Amino acid sequence: MSADKRETFGQVGIWSSALHGSRTDDAGRAAIAEAVAELEELDYGTLWIGGNASVEDAAALVAATRTVTVATGILSIWDHTAEEVAAQIASIAASARGRFVLGLGVSHGPMVPRYAKPYSAMVAYLDALDAAKPPVDPGHRVLAALGPKMLKLATGRSLGAHPYLVTAEHTAEARAALGPDALLAPELSVVLDTDLERARTTARTMLALYLKLPNYTDNLLRLGFAEADFDGGGSVRLLDALFALGDAERVQARTREYLDAGADHVALQVLTAGEGRSGLPRAEWRELAGMFAGRS
Numbered sequence: 001m002s003a004d005k006r007e008t009f010g011q012v013g014i015w016s017s018a019l020h021g022s023r024t025d026d027a028g029r030a031a032i033a034e035a036v037a038e039l040e041e042l043d044y045g046t047l048w049i050g051g052n053a054s055v056e057d058a059a060a061l062v063a064a065t066r067t068v069t070v071a072t073g074i075l076s077i078w079d080h081t082a083e084e085v086a087a088q089i090a091s092i093a094a095s096a097r098g099r100f101v102l103g104l105g106v107s108h109g110p111m112v113p114r115y116a117k118p119y120s121a122m123v124a125y126l127d128a129l130d131a132a133k134p135p136v137d138p139g140h141r142v143l144a145a146l147g148p149k150m151l152k153l154a155t156g157r158s159l160g161a162h163p164y165l166v167t168a169e170h171t172a173e174a175r176a177a178l179g180p181d182a183l184l185a186p187e188l189s190v191v192l193d194t195d196l197e198r199a200r201t202t203a204r205t206m207l208a209l210y211l212k213l214p215n216y217t218d219n220l221l222r223l224g225f226a227e228a229d230f231d232g233g234g235s236v237r238l239l240d241a242l243f244a245l246g247d248a249e250r251v252q253a254r255t256r257e258y259l260d261a262g263a264d265h266v267a268l269q270v271l272t273a274g275e276g277r278s279g280l281p282r283a284e285w286r287e288l289a290g291m292f293a294g295r296s
Helices: 003-009 026-041 055-064 082-096 118-131 148-157 168-178 196-210 214-222 227-233 236-242 248-260 282-292
Strands: 012-016 046-050 069-073 100-105 141-143 187-192 243-246 266-271
Touching: 026 046, 026 055, 026 282, 046 055, 046 266, 055 069, 055 082, 055 100, 082 100, 082 118, 100 118, 118 148, 141 148, 148 168, 168 248, 187 196, 187 248, 187 282, 196 227, 196 236, 196 243, 196 266, 214 227, 227 236, 236 243, 243 248, 248 266, 248 282, 266 282
Parallel strands: 012 046, 012 266, 046 069, 069 100, 100 141, 187 243, 187 266
Antiparallel strands: none
């Protein structure tokens, strides 16, 4: 990947499922617009709209910012047709000026009634994006890839991979699978709390959903964890591998582990007890920004 493209993403970004403007009222959308404008001023490189995001969600963030990259992390291929997505992207192309990135994923069987042959479905979806008029440039899309097949597809059909809920060891394996030129932008969940027992409780609250999803548990088993690591909401070993728990300096050190393992960019998801007051943990985002000055 070119140095210019790496600079477009920056080394550190913010991932948040609270950035879905289409899921809230006018006051909520105004709060999101204000928050993302501040994130841009804090010099984060990319804003990832977490969960099942839409191009509509991204358009609102593009309108509220000037230079920061905006990405869906991710848009489910089961909920939006490729033709609709291509048309929506074309409609925001002028205002986005190349700073929108389409993150695509196949979601999970327990969440999608018609889930079947996810790899083949993704290939067909990418084919449809290529055939759309206008097409969606592969250089402006990334795939939520965990396993070897999807990582290989990400290399050939997109800018690269955006893995979620992965370890630094997975990042090293993904870099080897992707090769040196593809983008690798893993998500890293963060709990800014120096009380480690309380921080682990917060992490387990978030992790509970994902330990019910085979895509994630299968990937963790491939990485050497055991079924016993999933008991009780996650073993200490599992939590310490998947999360950055502690103060801002600890988050900085954990982020460096992912960058040293081969990540080009790390998308930080800040978790707070009870999911935060408004879902927009702006105080924590500010605190972390000071640790990454000059790296976005």
